[in-house]
Amino acid sequence: MKKEKKGWREMPIGLVLEAGTSKEFETGDWRSDKPIWDAKKCTHCMICWIYCPDTAILVKDGKIQGIDYHYCKGCGICAEECPPKIKAISMVREEK
């Protein structure tokens, strides 16, 4: 349902908003290329995790779990930075 927009009298003074509203932003729908992570090839070196500008590499207990497609914009940095001998991430055309 669409949220009703507030009038100026109802808004907090001074451009203040609640914290963390960017979490609601689905930047994943900007994507035209999609990274595909191969669990079998991955050595969990964490280079993609370091480079990802959107913290969209999911990690649990020091192991990479996959990619958070809700936020991943498909920039391809992870695929580019994954060591050449490993190549655990490949970019494919996004199709819906």
Place this chain on the structure above:
Amino acid sequence: MKNLVVARTGNEAMAEAMRQINPDVVAAYPITPATEVVQLFASFVADGLVTTEFVPAESEHSALSACVGASASGARVMTSTSSQGLALMHEILFITAGLRLPIVICLVNRSLSSPINIHCDHSDSLASRDSGWLQIFTENTQEAYDTTIMAVKIAEEALLPAMVTTDGFIISHSMERVELVDDKEVPNWLGERKVKYSLLDLDNPITLGALDLQDYYFEHKRSEIEAMDHVLPIIDKVQKDFGEKFGRHYSIVDEYRMDDAEVAVLAMGSTGGTAKVVVERMRENGKKVGLIRCRVYRPFPKEAVLKAITKSKVIAVMDRADTLSTMGGHLYNDCRSLLYESNVKPLLKNYVYGLGGRDISIEEIEGIYEDLLAIKKTGKVDKDIVYFGVRGE
């Protein structure tokens, strides 16, 4: 209450006020003729007379940016600048006002380049008049000191930033008799700054100054305009309170011998003081002249100015800056606009004067009053806008 009487320049008096206010944060960059304000304040910091976090920034843009961050965290914040320094702060002025941060600038009026010049006119503050800051022009050293203290309270109550101005060199470097409030009384009177939100309140995190496009920008601007609309009663209240407590009374628009004045000068800043001397002289010779001084310039005190200028038949609107719009000075344009819907319309003549610090003397102001008296007789203004005191006219 007994006040301490001292001799101080405008800059020294503003620095003294800052010492007594003891702001949480001061971030600044030096510029003539405002350098001394912060230089003296820096020595107060070094001597342990204040507990202020002092940030010597690498430019005025950075200085005001640091002030914005500090103020958003809930600190009481002040700075000082002049001319090109204020111009370099220009971008951040709008951000300060939009975020509703009550920062106070001690502004020493100086001409804007080009040509480069260090002396007084009002082009620097007036170029910032649409930034959403409160602007209060002071007439002398005492008023600069008192207004600096009052501005903190006004700004924090209105949640809007304020600049208090003195005329460069004319006030900033002239030694005058000043009555100081007791050191302890200033922080007592001001109290602590109360904030609803703070960037440092980790239990209640906020987002401040987010991107605001077609859907909300206009609403935020509208509420800023509304805030400006409520400032004058706050200034009035604070000035009354200050007067009751410390014995010096200020008004939003200063009227001097206006009750039966046939003609009057409307001015801002130190020229008001010079014109008062002229009014006294001419009154002794039976000439009914008066003076109006616009002390608060932003927000523009519409009702008070209208009430004052409609008391006389002819008004000289004195502008120490030009809008370069071919429409004369700032104050003149405000007054003309004000009179559009007024039934009583005094004749206006705009005197753009004193650019780049060119002096205006008692005799010259007397000449202006004589002009006004002549206009009153003929009922005609020969020329709407004159550039007074410039060679070659």
